[in-house]
Amino acid sequence: MPQRTVRTCVLVAMMLMTVGGGFRLQADAARGQAARETPAQREARMAWWRDARFGMFIHWGLYAVPAGTYNGKQSKEIGEWIMSWANIPRAEYEKFAPQFNPQEFNAAEWVRIAKNAGMKYIVITSKHHDGFSMFDSAVTTYDIVDATPYKKDPMRALADECKRQGIKFAFYYSIMDWHHPAQYVDAPGKDPTAGHGQTKIREGRKQEYVDYMKAQLKELVTKYDPAVLWFDGEWVDWWTEEDGQDLYAYVRGLKPDILINNRVGKGRKGMEGLNKSDRTYAGDFGTPEQQIPASGLPGVDWESCMTMNDTWGFKSYDENWKTPEKLIRNLVDIVSKGGNYLLNVGPTARGTMPSASVDRLAAMGKWIAKNGESIYGTTASPFTTQLSWGRATKKDSTLYLQVFDWPADGVLTVPATAGTPASATLLGSSAKLTIGKAADGGGFTITLPGQPIDPVATVVKVQLQ
Numbered sequence: 001m002p003q004r005t006v007r008t009c010v011l012v013a014m015m016l017m018t019v020g021g022g023f024r025l026q027a028d029a030a031r032g033q034a035a036r037e038t039p040a041q042r043e044a045r046m047a048w049w050r051d052a053r054f055g056m057f058i059h060w061g062l063y064a065v066p067a068g069t070y071n072g073k074q075s076k077e078i079g080e081w082i083m084s085w086a087n088i089p090r091a092e093y094e095k096f097a098p099q100f101n102p103q104e105f106n107a108a109e110w111v112r113i114a115k116n117a118g119m120k121y122i123v124i125t126s127k128h129h130d131g132f133s134m135f136d137s138a139v140t141t142y143d144i145v146d147a148t149p150y151k152k153d154p155m156r157a158l159a160d161e162c163k164r165q166g167i168k169f170a171f172y173y174s175i176m177d178w179h180h181p182a183q184y185v186d187a188p189g190k191d192p193t194a195g196h197g198q199t200k201i202r203e204g205r206k207q208e209y210v211d212y213m214k215a216q217l218k219e220l221v222t223k224y225d226p227a228v229l230w231f232d233g234e235w236v237d238w239w240t241e242e243d244g245q246d247l248y249a250y251v252r253g254l255k256p257d258i259l260i261n262n263r264v265g266k267g268r269k270g271m272e273g274l275n276k277s278d279r280t281y282a283g284d285f286g287t288p289e290q291q292i293p294a295s296g297l298p299g300v301d302w303e304s305c306m307t308m309n310d311t312w313g314f315k316s317y318d319e320n321w322k323t324p325e326k327l328i329r330n331l332v333d334i335v336s337k338g339g340n341y342l343l344n345v346g347p348t349a350r351g352t353m354p355s356a357s358v359d360r361l362a363a364m365g366k367w368i369a370k371n372g373e374s375i376y377g378t379t380a381s382p383f384t385t386q387l388s389w390g391r392a393t394k395k396d397s398t399l400y401l402q403v404f405d406w407p408a409d410g411v412l413t414v415p416a417t418a419g420t421p422a423s424a425t426l427l428g429s430s431a432k433l434t435i436g437k438a439a440d441g442g443g444f445t446i447t448l449p450g451q452p453i454d455p456v457a458t459v460v461k462v463q464l465q
Helices: 003-017 019-035 039-052 079-085 090-099 107-116 154-165 206-224 241-254 324-336 355-374
Strands: 054-058 121-127 168-174 183-185 199-201 228-232 303-306 340-345 390-395 398-403 411-414 421-426 434-437 444-447 458-464
Touching (some): 107 355, 154 206, 206 228, 324 340, 398 411
């Protein structure tokens, strides 16, 4: 038996032996600590995330090898679900591991791309539904160091590089696991060892899997010090809200100031990502997926996760890219409603980000470099109705108006606010704009120059008295 395999078996045995006592005692203590968290302590814990507003989601794993094609067949389904929609048995899916050798991966370049785009944090898949660990795990040999020719830990490199470049580092982790033997598929026409959207748990083996998961999460938190743990795959029937509460407490026990999304338990409503209101659910923020709530989620911290094309994991033939204008306006729209924007990139099996993604992020970075003060650290629009010509954000006594549609007459009408305007300028220009009274007696007007500074979104900065 190879030396690493022996070491792994010993470490796994030691970690699982502690589960019956250590993990549970720690979870009990953490549950009490989380329950005692004061509103002020929660505000302090959420502060950096609320200020950040913009982050990068990265879906990267073995699914990048087939890149959406299996046995010569392509699908419109998302790339990281290929084990499910192609009904690939575990033994066959495992054959992608020897083909995964991302020699072109460059952690410094990835973080630089995110930073130049104006992103303040990175959330990357440590383990997706396919069960493959993208980090050096002592709990399994089904990871990037043991099972691939790459033999390196890209998560270690990314965590270190994020610290060097001043970006927060975070992990995605799937509760559903198509590879772990404790879970299986019970669906007509599906191989029991293939992927599926709803796995079952084998009788008497749930605790075994929970212990396995906690051991991996302990590795992630203690070795890489993530700022966020972003759970997914919680919709399986065998996972309960009580399980989510326990896992939330366990992770907070490992790192009290960590943030955890609401998918740790049962607190979301489908793709809307809402925190349900019928009881207290685990998690610190809601997670709308591929959508922006029409009126935001008042009173709830939330983050819209969205793709640039139609897939999360890399698909070689998905060219349905959103325009840079659409992505920038999505960012503004989300922030104006009090949310964060988690925008996805699906790297290739070579370890590179698709050029179309990189180009769009660069375009977003150029806009943010000039207008970032209207994004970072701001709160939602103070207006009760949606602005017909654009969006608004606020920071203390400063109001930012992001103008999408330039008024033909050059006059911008602003609804009544809680304050009186003292001055108005365009970001990127020192010239003061003329402020007047609205014709209906409520709100005020701003006379704009003939042409916008930026055709995507020109920002008017209004200082309130």
